[in-house]
Amino acid sequence: xxxxxxxxxxxxxxxxxxxxxxRIEKIIAKYPDGYQASAVIPILDLAQxxxxxxxxxxxxxxxxxxxxxxxxxxEVATFYTMFNLHPVGKCHVQVCTSLSxxxxxxxxxxxxxxxKLDIKLGETTTDGAVTLSExxxxxxxxxxxxxxxxxxxYEDLTYEAMSKLIDDIKAGKTLAPGSxxxxxxxxxxxxxxxxxxxxxxxxxxxxxxxxxxxYEESQDAARKAKENA
Amino acid sequence: xxxxxxxxxxxxxxxxxTILQAAEYAxxxxxxxxYHDRLSIAGNCxxxxxxxxxxxxxxxxxxxxVGEGMVVHTKSEKAVKARNGVMxxxxxxxxxxxxxxxQGGECDLQDQALxxxxxxxxxxxxxxxxxxxxxxxxxxTVMTRCIHCTRCVRFIDEIGGVAxxxxxxxxxxxxxxTFLEQSLTSELSGNVVDLCPVGALTNKPYAFTxxxxxxxxxxxxxxxxxxxxxxxxxxxxxxxxxxxxxxNEWINEEWLADKSRNACDGLKYQRLDQPYIRRDxxxxxxxxxEAFDAIAEKLNGVAGQKIGALVGDTVDCxxxxxxxxxxxxxxxxxxxxxxxxxxxxxxVRASYLFNTTIAGIEEADSILLIGTNxxxxxxxxxxxxxxxxxxxxxxxxxxxxxxxxxxVYDHISDSADALSKIxxxxxxxxxxxxxxxxxxxxxxxxxxxxxxxxAVLGAGYAIAEFTGMVSGDWNGFNVLxxxxxxxxxxxxxxVPGEGGKDxxxxxxxxxxxxxxxxYLLGADELDTAxxxxxxxxxxxxxxxxxxxxxDVILPGAAYTEKNGTYVNTEGRAQLGQRAxxxxxxxxxxxxxxxxxxxxxxxxxxxxxLEQVREKLRETSPGFGHIDDVAATEWEQFGESGSIEAxxxxxxxxxxxxxxxxxxxSRTMAQCTQDFVMGKTEKATGTHG
Ligand code: SF4
Ligand code: FES
Ligand code: FES
Numbered sequence: 001x002x003x004x005x006x007x008x009x010x011x012x013x014x015x016x017x018x019x020x021x022x023r024i025e026k027i028i029a030k031y032p033d034g035y036q037a038s039a040v041i042p043i044l045d046l047a048q049x050x051x052x053x054x055x056x057x058x059x060x061x062x063x064x065x066x067x068x069x070x071x072x073x074x075e076v077a078t079f080y081t082m083f084n085l086h087p088v089g090k091c092h093v094q095v096c097t098s099l100s101x102x103x104x105x106x107x108x109x110x111x112x113x114x115x116k117l118d119i120k121l122g123e124t125t126t127d128g129a130v131t132l133s134e135x136x137x138x139x140x141x142x143x144x145x146x147x148x149x150x151x152x153x154y155e156d157l158t159y160e161a162m163s164k165l166i167d168d169i170k171a172g173k174t175l176a177p178g179s180x181x182x183x184x185x186x187x188x189x190x191x192x193x194x195x196x197x198x199x200x201x202x203x204x205x206x207x208x209x210x211x212x213x214x215y216e217e218s219q220d221a222a223r224k225a226k227e228n229a
Numbered sequence: 230x231x232x233x234x235x236x237x238x239x240x241x242x243x244x245x246x247t248i249l250q251a252a253e254y255a256x257x258x259x260x261x262x263x264y265h266d267r268l269s270i271a272g273n274c275x276x277x278x279x280x281x282x283x284x285x286x287x288x289x290x291x292x293x294x295v296g297e298g299m300v301v302h303t304k305s306e307k308a309v310k311a312r313n314g315v316m317x318x319x320x321x322x323x324x325x326x327x328x329x330x331x332q333g334g335e336c337d338l339q340d341q342a343l344x345x346x347x348x349x350x351x352x353x354x355x356x357x358x359x360x361x362x363x364x365x366x367x368x369x370t371v372m373t374r375c376i377h378c379t380r381c382v383r384f385i386d387e388i389g390g391v392a393x394x395x396x397x398x399x400x401x402x403x404x405x406x407t408f409l410e411q412s413l414t415s416e417l418s419g420n421v422v423d424l425c426p427v428g429a430l431t432n433k434p435y436a437f438t439x440x441x442x443x444x445x446x447x448x449x450x451x452x453x454x455x456x457x458x459x460x461x462x463x464x465x466x467x468x469x470x471x472x473x474x475x476x477n478e479w480i481n482e483e484w485l486a487d488k489s490r491n492a493c494d495g496l497k498y499q500r501l502d503q504p505y506i507r508r509d510x511x512x513x514x515x516x517x518x519e520a521f522d523a524i525a526e527k528l529n530g531v532a533g534q535k536i537g538a539l540v541g542d543t544v545d546c547x548x549x550x551x552x553x554x555x556x557x558x559x560x561x562x563x564x565x566x567x568x569x570x571x572x573x574x575x576x577v578r579a580s581y582l583f584n585t586t587i588a589g590i591e592e593a594d595s596i597l598l599i600g601t602n603x604x605x606x607x608x609x610x611x612x613x614x615x616x617x618x619x620x621x622x623x624x625x626x627x628x629x630x631x632x633x634x635x636x637v638y639d640h641i642s643d644s645a646d647a648l649s650k651i652x653x654x655x656x657x658x659x660x661x662x663x664x665x666x667x668x669x670x671x672x673x674x675x676x677x678x679x680x681x682x683x684a685v686l687g688a689g690y691a692i693a694e695f696t697g698m699v700s701g702d703w704n705g706f707n708v709l710x711x712x713x714x715x716x717x718x719x720x721x722x723x724v725p726g727e728g729g730k731d732x733x734x735x736x737x738x739x740x741x742x743x744x745x746x747x748y749l750l751g752a753d754e755l756d757t758a759x760x761x762x763x764x765x766x767x768x769x770x771x772x773x774x775x776x777x778x779x780d781v782i783l784p785g786a787a788y789t790e791k792n793g794t795y796v797n798t799e800g801r802a803q804l805g806q807r808a809x810x811x812x813x814x815x816x817x818x819x820x821x822x823x824x825x826x827x828x829x830x831x832x833x834x835x836x837x838l839e840q841v842r843e844k845l846r847e848t849s850p851g852f853g854h855i856d857d858v859a860a861t862e863w864e865q866f867g868e869s870g871s872i873e874a875x876x877x878x879x880x881x882x883x884x885x886x887x888x889x890x891x892x893x894s895r896t897m898a899q900c901t902q903d904f905v906m907g908k909t910e911k912a913t914g915t916h917g
Contacts, residue, residue, distance in 0.1 A: 003359075003402050056409075069392030071408040078397040217275070 006056050009085045014057035023063070038069045042077050045082055052092075053084035072169045081135065089124045089131035089184050091169050094148040097121075097134050100141035104156060109145050112162035130169060142177055142186045152177035233299040248290035249277055250299055254539050257303045260312065260341045262319075262426045263378035267482065268387060269588070279303045284770075287311040287574060300725050309345070316345040321352045322401070322494035323427070324373050326796055332428030338376065350913070360406055364394075365412030366899040367419050367487055381421040381430055389415035389486065390635025391616050396727030400811065405429070412903050413841065416608035416884055419490040419754040421474065432895040434491055435471045439463075444470055447808035451489040451663050452788045453891065454541040455710035456480060456609045459796025461869065462789050462808035469493045469789050469809060479588045480797070483647040486608040487900070488891055495894030496787055499772045502813025505782040512782065520781050521828040527651070527746060527764050527780075528829060533560020537744045540566040540723050541751030542712035543888055545805065548785075548818035548840045550848065551833060552750050555822055558831035562729030565746065566718030568754045569880070570732050571674055572682030573708070573715075575724040578851075580686065580866040581608075581716065582752050582800040584704035585669045586858055591617050593705065593822045595665040597622040597641075597658065599689065600650065600672020600877035604634050605637065606711050608735075609796070611635065625833035626658045629877035643876040645676070648688040652695065662696035669698060669705035674880040677708070699795035706863075710798040711786075711880050711887070714751075717796035720849040724747070739763035749775045751785065751819070753889050768821060771889035783825075784815035787890060791817040791909025792838055794845065794852060794876040801858045802851050 016024060024043055031038045037124050040062065047058040063070040066175055079082045084092070093113070097106045109119060113132050118124050122129040140146045143155035147162070154165060156178060161180035183189055232241045235248075235255040242251045247270070249259050262274035272292030279290045282300040287308060290301075302308055322344065327333045328591040359372040381397060382405065386392040391414055407413060413421075422432045444463040451458040451472070459475035459777045472493050474485035502518035507513040515523075520544050528536070538556045539745040540549050549566065556564055567573060574580045585593065590613045603611040611634065617623050618636035625638035628647050641647050641658055650656035654663075672694055676685045689706065692698070698705030710716060730738055736759040738744030747760055757778045767779035770787040788795075790811040796802045811817070816824075819841055826833040836840045845852040851859045885900040886892045 003404060004398050017803055069386075069395075069408075071393060071395035071406075075395045079399045107472055 006059075006074075006080070007053075010056045010133060011051075012057065014047070014051070014061050016046065016061070020050060026205040028066075029094050036066050037072070040066055040073060041080070043078055044073070048083055051141055053087050070199055088126050088133075091130045092133065093130060093169075094122070094135045094138070094221065096132045096136070096140075096144070096146045096148075097136040098136070098137040098141075101145035104144040105146040109147060112159050112166060116163055116166045119227060129168075130166075143183065149175065155179045156181045156183060215217045230294050230298045231299075233295050233297070233301060235301045236303055236549070242295055243292075246283055246295055248279060248288065248293050249283070249297070251295050251302055252279070252290065252301065252423060258639065259303055260345065260589055261291060262337060262341075262376060263380060265380055265383075265424065268380060268383040268424075269404070271379050271383065274665065275315045276309060276312060276319075278315065280307040280311075287441040288468070299415055312345045313347065316342060317653075319345055319376050320346060320350060322357050323376065324358075324376070326371075327428075330371070330374065330428035331431040331436060332374075332425075336428060338428035338567070344601070347772060347869055350698075352506060357401060357829050358748075362406045363410040363412070364406075364407055365414075365418065366896060366903055367433055367491055368413060368422060369429070369431050369436050372404065372406075372430060374427045375429035376402050376427055377405065378426055379405075380424040380426065381405060381575045383411065384421055384424050385418070386416060387418045388420070388612055389413075390612075391415045394421070408560065410795045413666065415902060416487050416604060416848045417484055417612060419487045420474075420484050423485075424712065432471060432491075433825065434494055437467050439470045445808070446458060447789075447806050448475060449789065449808060450803045451485070451493060452713035452795060452805070453484065453489040454607050454609075455713050455715060455798040456486075456607045457713065457799075457803050458485055458532060459607055459803070460485065460489065462493075462806075464789075464808045467642040467809050467812070468507075469496050479586065479801070480799075481609045482612075484609055484612060488887070488897060491896045491900075492885075492891040493789070494896055495771075495890040495892065496789060497893075498895070499889070499893040500812050500815070501770055501772055501776060501782055501784040502811075502857075503784055504814065505776075505779070507780040512776075513780070517824075519729025519784060521825055523781050524766055525695060526827065528559070531745050534563065534728075535737065535743065536561040536748070537563035537730060537746070538570060538737060538748040538750065539732060539752040539755065539774070540714060540718050541640040541749070541753055541888070542714050543702075544714040544718070545788070545791060545795060545818065546714075546717040546721055546802075546845055546852070547793055547838065548750060548822060549714065549721045549723050550841060550845055551819040551826075551835075552748065553721055553723050553823035554832060554833050554844075555826050555829075556748070557726070558826065558833070559829070560751045562726030563735050563738070564723050564725060564729060565732040565735065566715060566723040567714075567732055569674060569678045570682075571677040572679075572686055573677060573719065574683075574866045577862075577864045577866040578720070578800065579644050579704065579706065579713060579863050580690070581670070581708050581719055582708075582861060583707040583709060583798040584800075584861065585707050586799045586801075587613050588907065590614055590669070591620070592703075593617060593665075593667050593669045595653070595662050595668045596626070597662060597668070597670040598625065598627045598629065598634075598638070599672045599690070600629045600645070600668060600679075600685070600879070601709050602629070602632050602634065602675070602879040602881065603671070603709060604632065605879065605881040606673060608884075624661045625656075626661070629673070630879065632879075644874050645681070645872045645877055646874040647681070648685065648692070648872055652688050652691045655789065659692075659696065660777065662692070662698070665696075667703050668696050668705060671707045671709050673709050673855065673877075674711050675877050678880065679871060679877075684870030687869045690865065690867040690871060691869070704863060712796070713795055716800055717802070720796055720800075720851050721845070722848065731751050736760070749779070751775070751889075767828055768818065769889065770815065771893055773889035773892060783821050784811070784813065785818040786811035786815055787819060790815075793818075794842065794855075796851060797859050800851055800861065802855050817840055849867070 027039045028036045063073045121134040156179045238255045240255045259277045261277045263271045277290045278287040279300040281288045328584045348722040361370045382394045385394045449461045451460045458481040461473045463471045504515045506515040626641045627638045630638045651659045672689045691704040740759045746764045748766045753774040760778045765779045766781045767775045768783040793805045883905045885897040891897045
């Protein structure tokens with residue numbers, strides 16, 4: 001990561017679409033009077049959804065809307081790396097290269113982009129279709145390696161799986177999010193390896209009761225031993 | 230009240246006090262960077278770590294409230310080791326460029342590194358570097374030095390009232406900046422330089438001109454506005470290098486306004502350093518004796534009532550008194566210190582003072598501003614109003630043009646005649662004032678310099694009476710002056726005597742021939758064209774408007790070059806001290822008048838500054854209470870008359886240039902460019 005600044009080339013103006021305006025009203029209404037500034041993150045997100053990135057005119061508009069000093073909005077926009085301060089391609093792929101993903105082969109995932117689209121981390125294809133960004137832990141380590149496209153995660157990737165996804169992106173197909181090996185949620189691949197007993201028979205609460213009783217017994221024994229001595 | 234033990238000292242403090250504050254009472258000093266007692270608590274530098282018994286980790290004492298029975302160690306091995314660690318981390322990303330840093334010698338980081346730093350660094354990786362940011366003509370930045378204490382961010386937001394500095398990015402990439410590197414628009418922006426504990430923000434005009442240890446420090450009083458900010462003048466040789474604030478809880482706390490801080494380079498330019506006499510239409514250098522001769526010759530045979538004298542805005546009381554005595558000896562009653570023609574009633578002292586006092590603002594619960602923009606006329610006083618505003622529970626009303634005052638107010642009207650509605654109670658704000666325990670009003674010079682100024686003053690009196698602003702120990706009636714010399718000169722009685730002419734009268738007399746000689750003591754804010762036909766004696770320090778029309782120029786001393794008494798808008802007399810000598814042949818002003826009186830055969834009865842001050846004390850009781858506000862009687866004043874239905878205009882349109890010194894200052898010229906002409910150009914060069 002390096003210093004995050006606003007892009008040099010900026011559009012002249014920004015205004016929210018009617019649909020977004022209605023949502024903004026609802027978002028602001030969630031907060032008590034006078035605390036509308038709390039809505040800044042969801043509203044920045046809306047602006048990004050509308051334009052693909054957060055523009056300076058958008059920051060001005062939001063500052064105005066929430067009655068915040070413009071520097072405060074800039075602080076938030078630069079703090080969160082999820083806000084794109086520069087234009088991105090139509091499809092924005094965020095690949096996790098943090099520890100778990102790296103151990104499980106995120107380098108191969110990145111290589112798929114090098115080979116198929118001739119882009120490296122932080123680059124956009126010349127036709128502006130795909131941008132590849134590197135992100136820190138996406139919070140889905142259990143299904144590493146992981147990439148995010150828009151709001152969806154694509155997990156358990158390999159070089160091949162990623163290559164296929166890239167083909168689908170190029171062909172404009174709708175992608176099927178989730179695990180590439182068909183895992184459900186965070187369950188293990190194949191059969192379950194733990195938590196096999198019936199949870200209704202030994203609940204953690206019961207375990208605790210047993211442990212407590214054992215503990216008290218040992219305390220009692222210790223006290224008695226002391227008294228006898 | 231919680232009791233706790235700090236370094237073995239048992240102490241009882243108010244609940245809610247932080248460990249750091251409690252330690253201060255207990256006499257233990259705790260190092261700090263981000264904590265500042267006039268700003269909100271950030272708790273982000275971790276330098277103030279202390280050991281608290283039973284707490285598993287060291288505790289940031291600035292952010293931790295005391296608890297009953299706490300046992301705190303500020304100097305234990307654990308505490309010191311924790312600070313060592315913090316210091317090591319801070320120094321990792323600090324450039325350690327002290328030899329070329331303006332903060333060197335007065336740097337908190339330097340001092341604390343001495344106490345807590347290691348002798349060697351263990352960090353061998355690349356240090357981070359941050360691009361410098363443009364923040365305007367007052368503040369220069371070297372952002373790699375920043376330790377992200379956010380004092381500047383909090384100051385500009387909380388005290389300055391303009392949230393313009395922020396911390397963008399995060400973690401190692403955090404950077405302190407203004408939005409897209411725009412200039413800071415606060416009139417108090419220079420204070421971030423004092424607050425910055427390192428050399429990240431430094432005084433731009435002073436950059437690389439001196440090291441702090443070679444400066445001579447003189448405690449004095451500022452004259453750029455009528456607030457009487459306490460300052461320290463730092464000089465080297467015969468030059469004022471910079472001006473810093475001095476702590477005074479009654480007036481400026483520890484702040485200083487930008488003009489007062491940075492107009493000091495104006496002391497170097499356009500100076501009058503020798504007497505001049507106009508010969509063949511041209512001002513030519515002369516000797517003191519020649520100048521005095523020329524005056525004596527001219528005055529010979531001129532009747533007293535054909536002589537007029539005007540006192541300017543930055544003159545000390547001693548000189549004002551000397552000139553008054555000289556004029557009286559010459560038989561002239563044509564004296565005035567109100568260059569702007571303000572309708573001030575000199576006979577009732579309470580009618581021209583800021584009676585509430587500046588610190589008193591904090592107790593007010595409603596404030597009515599009349600024809601004044603305190604942000605431009607007295608930024609320090611405005612900061613007090615903002616402080617009061619932030620404390621909550623105050624109603625502020627403004628009669629006059631709407632402006633950004635850094636607090637929320639009820640804009641009653643642009644127009645002056647709204648006052649009548651408050652006087653007769655028909656405007657709701659009258660009720661607000663009436664219902665308040667401690668209401669106050671502030672009348673500005675913009676209101677008093679109008680043709681109907683006397684009626685405005687009368688309306689002020691009427692409102693004060695009608696809403697019960699004066700009772701017991703509370704006096705809510707205030708006049709906010711813009712001239713540092715004004716209240717002092719009024720106290721001295723530098724106003725028309727029996728049958729004497731006022732400013733207007735003197736100027737008109739000068740064009741009609743009724744007045745033949747005009748003595749301007751530092752008076753420049755006049756329509757000097759009216760003086761063309763008169764013989765003008767100008768005594769002052771700058772070649773400004775007054776000097777241009779002069780026939781004889783007597784070079785005087787600027788405020789940093791003389792010992793003088795100044796009375797601020799509250800009526801508080803304070804002593805300014807000489808930091809350097811006046812340039813060339815220039816002399817302290819009262820001595821010039823004393824010498825001239827002798828040449829004119831009217832020798833004034835004092836030979837030393839102490840004797841003049843003795844006379845001052847006889848003239849007005851205020852001079853007997855240096856640094857204090859003398860009690861003032863409340864009497865009736867002002868005229869009842871109709872107030873014209875036109876908008877108030879404010880006295881100060883360009884905050885940065887209001888007197889000869891600030892007009893000669895290059896820094897102030899740059900600020901005028903940036904803020905008044907509205908042209909913010911990025912500076913080029915190494916610090917752009
Ligand atoms: S610039 Fe100075 S005052 Fe501001 S955050 Fe950095 S170190 Fe603190
Ligand atoms: S490391 Fe990639 S999701 Fe956590
Ligand atoms: S002074 Fe306590 S954390 Fe900075």
